[in-house]
Amino acid sequence: MKSEYTDSIRKEFGSVILDENVSRNETYLTVKKDSAVKICDYLYHHFDAPLVSIFAADERKADGCFKIHYVFSLDKEDAFLIIKINIDEKSPEFSSITHKIPSANWYEREIQDMFGLVPKGHPDPRRLINFEDWPSDAYPLRKDFDIRTKLPRVKGEYVYRRVEGEGVYEIPVGPVHAGVIEPGHFRFSVAGEPILNLEIRHFYTHKGIEKLFENISIDKAVFLAERVSGDNSVAHAVAFCQAIEKIAGAKIPPRAKYTRTILLELERLYNHLGDIAGIATDVAYAFGAAHANRLKEEVMQLNESVTGSRLLRGMNTIGGVRRDIGGREELILEKLSSLNLDFSDLMELLFASPSVADRIETTGRLYNDIAKGLHVVGPAGRASGIDRDTRRDHPYAAYRELAFDVPVLKSGDVNARTRVRSDEVYESISLIEQALSRFSDGDIKVNIKEIPDGYALGYTEAPRGETLYWVKTSKNRIERCKVRDPSFCNWLAIEYAVLDNIVPDFPIINKSLSLSYSGNDM
Amino acid sequence: MFEILRKTLKTGTVTTQYPNRPETAPEGFRGKPELFPEKCTYCGECVKACPPGVIWLNEDNDGKSLALSYCGCIFCGRCEEVCPSDAVKLTREYELASKTKDDLVTIIRRKI
Numbered sequence: 001m002k003s004e005y006t007d008s009i010r011k012e013f014g015s016v017i018l019d020e021n022v023s024r025n026e027t028y029l030t031v032k033k034d035s036a037v038k039i040c041d042y043l044y045h046h047f048d049a050p051l052v053s054i055f056a057a058d059e060r061k062a063d064g065c066f067k068i069h070y071v072f073s074l075d076k077e078d079a080f081l082i083i084k085i086n087i088d089e090k091s092p093e094f095s096s097i098t099h100k101i102p103s104a105n106w107y108e109r110e111i112q113d114m115f116g117l118v119p120k121g122h123p124d125p126r127r128l129i130n131f132e133d134w135p136s137d138a139y140p141l142r143k144d145f146d147i148r149t150k151l152p153r154v155k156g157e158y159v160y161r162r163v164e165g166e167g168v169y170e171i172p173v174g175p176v177h178a179g180v181i182e183p184g185h186f187r188f189s190v191a192g193e194p195i196l197n198l199e200i201r202h203f204y205t206h207k208g209i210e211k212l213f214e215n216i217s218i219d220k221a222v223f224l225a226e227r228v229s230g231d232n233s234v235a236h237a238v239a240f241c242q243a244i245e246k247i248a249g250a251k252i253p254p255r256a257k258y259t260r261t262i263l264l265e266l267e268r269l270y271n272h273l274g275d276i277a278g279i280a281t282d283v284a285y286a287f288g289a290a291h292a293n294r295l296k297e298e299v300m301q302l303n304e305s306v307t308g309s310r311l312l313r314g315m316n317t318i319g320g321v322r323r324d325i326g327g328r329e330e331l332i333l334e335k336l337s338s339l340n341l342d343f344s345d346l347m348e349l350l351f352a353s354p355s356v357a358d359r360i361e362t363t364g365r366l367y368n369d370i371a372k373g374l375h376v377v378g379p380a381g382r383a384s385g386i387d388r389d390t391r392r393d394h395p396y397a398a399y400r401e402l403a404f405d406v407p408v409l410k411s412g413d414v415n416a417r418t419r420v421r422s423d424e425v426y427e428s429i430s431l432i433e434q435a436l437s438r439f440s441d442g443d444i445k446v447n448i449k450e451i452p453d454g455y456a457l458g459y460t461e462a463p464r465g466e467t468l469y470w471v472k473t474s475k476n477r478i479e480r481c482k483v484r485d486p487s488f489c490n491w492l493a494i495e496y497a498v499l500d501n502i503v504p505d506f507p508i509i510n511k512s513l514s515l516s517y518s519g520n521d522m
Numbered sequence: 523m524f525e526i527l528r529k530t531l532k533t534g535t536v537t538t539q540y541p542n543r544p545e546t547a548p549e550g551f552r553g554k555p556e557l558f559p560e561k562c563t564y565c566g567e568c569v570k571a572c573p574p575g576v577i578w579l580n581e582d583n584d585g586k587s588l589a590l591s592y593c594g595c596i597f598c599g600r601c602e603e604v605c606p607s608d609a610v611k612l613t614r615e616y617e618l619a620s621k622t623k624d625d626l627v628t629i630i631r632r633k634i
Binding site for chain 2: 287
């Protein structure tokens with residue numbers, strides 16, 4: 001990475017940089033604690049660098065300090081700039097940047113709950129992950145918090161935002177929903193049918209996954225990453241493996257890179273088909289839903305034939321893949337070519353149907369500026385004009401060698417989100433075909449015996465969008481593993497997408513954003 | 523409307539007769555792991571490798587036993603991978619529903 005950013009920070013703010021450390025495409029700048037806000041603000045607004053994650057780490061054993069990392073993506077240069085601050089254990093607080101960068105909101109509240117570091121000046125300092133029955137001085141990700149700790153329940157209250165006025169009433173939905181889905185609470189304030197305000201509340205099934213990572217061996221951690229968000233298993237496993245491989249300085253064999261690419265695109269295919277089926281269901285277009293579900297099932301059966309698992313699990317490992325998919329090339333190509341025709345037939349019918357158009361056009365609009373402010377990722381972001389795709393901006397696996405388009409639309413409604421997914425289905429089919437045409441013989445795995453102490457980012461474009469892992473290793477164990485699932489960014493978008501819409505359209509808006517509870521409630 | 527009808531007729535019936543007619547999982551399917559008592563040396567490699575920790579090795583006066591619960595098994599096949607004597611294999615068996623958790627435990631023993 002060019003040192004343009006570092007130089008310019010030095011020029012603008014003087015001697016605020018305490019330490020500079022470059023490792024591959026990641027530059028870590030440790031800055032004075034009180035200058036973090038202005039530097040982040042400068043990078044975000046002046047260089048237009050998206051803030052892709054904020055996370056803390058408890059490194060008190062080493063130097064008595066907590067660390068907070070602000071990760072900025074420099075898309076054009078395939079690089080990341082990480083602003084780091086030290087927080088002394090004796091004064092566990094830092095200045096909030098949420099009023100400058102709205103997407104910092106949940107990250108800062110997460111740090112507050114998990115590490116007990118207070119974001120001073122945060123516009124909404126309520127708890128996010130630890131519920132009101134959680135004692136006030138217990139911070140699960142601190143190193144002195146034992147994973148086996150059982151805490152007493154305490155009394156407490158959570159206060160929702162209120163909309164008041166004549167004829168305004170509230171509709172509480174969830175956390176237990178009709179249907180076999182995960183829990184989440186939605187509180188609507190409505191006047192008649194139109195929605196005036198929606199407040200969501202999540203983290204009912206927080207599983208402490210980041211703590212679990214610190215307590216298992218690295219080879220087992222791959223399987224844990226696969227289970228962070230069940231239908232984005234490959235994207236999570238690959239992101240985790242890439243972080244470890246980066247730390248080890250290992251290059252995986254070409255055949256492993258191509259296999260990973262094929263698996264990642266098969267995952268995108270069945271997810272997008274499932275999402276399109278869900279949207280069709282929610283607009284009562286039963287014919288389309290049945291066919292899209294049939295196509296999804298065909299891809300899942302293909303997954304099973306290729307990998308032995310419908311959800312493509314158990315394939316990735318540190319250093320490559322565990323199973324050779326050789327001998328199945330013909331089967332994949334044959335299935336994909338029939339899927340291509342079948343799917344395009346279906347999409348023509350779906351988009352030509354007036355009853356579908358009537359329900360999805362202009363519904364659930366997520367305006368471009370709001371999507372940008374919240375850092376909405378994946379197909380939901382691309383349907384709101386955000387031209388970002390990790391596969392193109394930070395190429396990994398075999399994507400650098402393959403040609404593909406990144407569909408971007410601007411209208412930000414359910415229609416746009418459906419079309420982006422539909423377009424991406426063709427891109428995925430083409431990517432798999434290209435990957436198979438370049439599939440060369442060779443090893444599928446490189447053996448990595450020792451994993452040195454170090455840290456690195458691993459990233460993929462999951463079907464739902466940018467997925468980020470930051471892993472720090474020490475003595476062949478995981479010291480810290482920060483997982484940033486795309487849904488952690490996208491959930492807040494629903495509060496804006498539903499405004500001015502009517503309550504009966506909530507299910508399609510929700511479906512079109514395709515949000516994961518499990519990936520969010522980690 | 524005509525186009526919808528055409529698509530429906532072209533697709534035909536895709537549902538199968540399962541469970542009235544059994545369906546075989548494809549080759550390489552990651553199903554129920556099976557233990558082979560005649561090959562097992564009770565070395566405990568699978569116990570160490572199992573990510574969810576659902577394989578246990580027990581030793582008492584009578585001998586050694588190895589227990590595997592399908593209840594928490596994630597069908598990753600790590601046990602198969604690390605076994606030095608091919609004593610565990612993932613099979614194509616997938617109908618694992620049972621009424622109790624105990625029914626999901628399989629135990630092999632060797633007397634001293």
